[in-house]
Amino acid sequence: MAKARTATGGKRMANAPTKRDRPLTPDAIVAAALGLVEAEGLAAMSTRRLGQALGCQAMSIYYHFPSKQHLLDALVDHAIADVPIPPPGPAPVERLRRLAHAYRAMAHRHPQLFPLVAVHRLNTPTGVRFVEAVLALVEAVVPERERAARYFRALGYYLVGAALDETTGYAKGPSAAAPVSDEYVAMHCPRLLAASPYFKQAHWDATFALGLDALLAEMASGTIAPPPVPRPRVRPKTQRAPD
């Protein structure tokens, strides 16, 4: 809403006008879309603006992707494929820690795209293979199958929540359209005021590491009592599908 742009193509020069010399390809579209998203935000990545950046019409994109949703899936796939799985060598818990940091680093390389990644189910080939690799590492740390499955999930919650907070926090402005004043906080929220220095960007690394290490410590030690197993549900249907 309220994009500061005037009429048709006011600032075409700004973003690589890219007179098409070579033919359009899916890869070129993905690359341009990633650039546009990080340069101007997810909302600015419309088919018309993307065509402008590519030097073609909006509709040309539809020859290579059947819908915008398919293109967005390709962007998410790109981001996921951008997370390196740590090679064997270090202890499993150390490899898992590095993987968590690698996932977070991906989010920081794609801060504008990440909110989309966070909300996407990873059920593409790239996605399920990433999940499989993470699960393998979690199972190397947590021997019991059930606890491993649950901690895989819990670790994912933490990673997505952390990366989302770090990317949406600084990439966006003051989210609330009518934000609260510093005076109000000073008056009503003494603890928040006292804690706020630790919420600044300089502390993000240490905070992320603390929560991650807390989870990893419990995963490795296994001191938490196993939760009650849910009773088998009423409907006796099949049970399959990745999620």
Next chain:
Amino acid sequence: MAKARTATGGKRMANAPTKRDRPLTPDAIVAAALGLVEAEGLAAMSTRRLGQALGCQAMSIYYHFPSKQHLLDALVDHAIADVPIPPPGPAPVERLRRLAHAYRAMAHRHPQLFPLVAVHRLNTPTGVRFVEAVLALVEAVVPERERAARYFRALGYYLVGAALDETTGYAKGPSAAAPVSDEYVAMHCPRLLAASPYFKQAHWDATFALGLDALLAEMASGTIAPPPVPRPRVRPKTQRAPD
């Protein structure tokens, strides 16, 4: 994209046509918007559709809210105000556990709205007071100010990530436009296949509780070594603001 609706007001009867009898109020608009979001999804909540549900023109809303963003902020505020802070009585760690479950329960009451909540900074009066209350509980569990601030953040990451996964997972369809086949998973992802029963909805409660209890256990025990304190940054500017 591709909403299955035909032309103008094809199914006006479906959603409370609500011939306006009483005058429009901000509360009535918020209530209708919440209903529309949960009934049809965030994307369906346009000013025109909302006007239709309220029995007024789209533009009437702008007399009560200066922009759609302000209205969305009010919806998020409503959700946050909908999380009860557990009353004194039980031990602090138990109250904090209950607060975490209450936050998750709010997400489940607003599954379509929650992705917006997850991405919103809580810098409205309602938001900062909620943060203050949570922080007070965390500080009752974690005595050191710095660790308390960091664990407050880490717990928030976990809660948001968990609630987001649980709400976007079942509220949305198979996110990827071209999802992977069960055969592909069976072929390439044996661990995912084996773990998938634990990823089903019947196991969500137990999985959420395990990760939460792991974090709470570390918070209460304080066994994780404090992370290295970041050195003071170059720019010697002011340091304030809630985030």
Next chain:
DNA sequence: ACCTGAACACCGTTCAAGT
């Protein structure tokens, strides 16, 4: 004070047509 109509600058997507 409260609400509306018409208009503007956008969207994603369809379809038939161009090369």
Next chain:
DNA sequence: ACCTGAACACCGTTCAAGT
């Protein structure tokens, strides 16, 4: 095979006008 033009059904928001 690859790309385009015009059109359709939408958006949020502005502005002047109605009651």
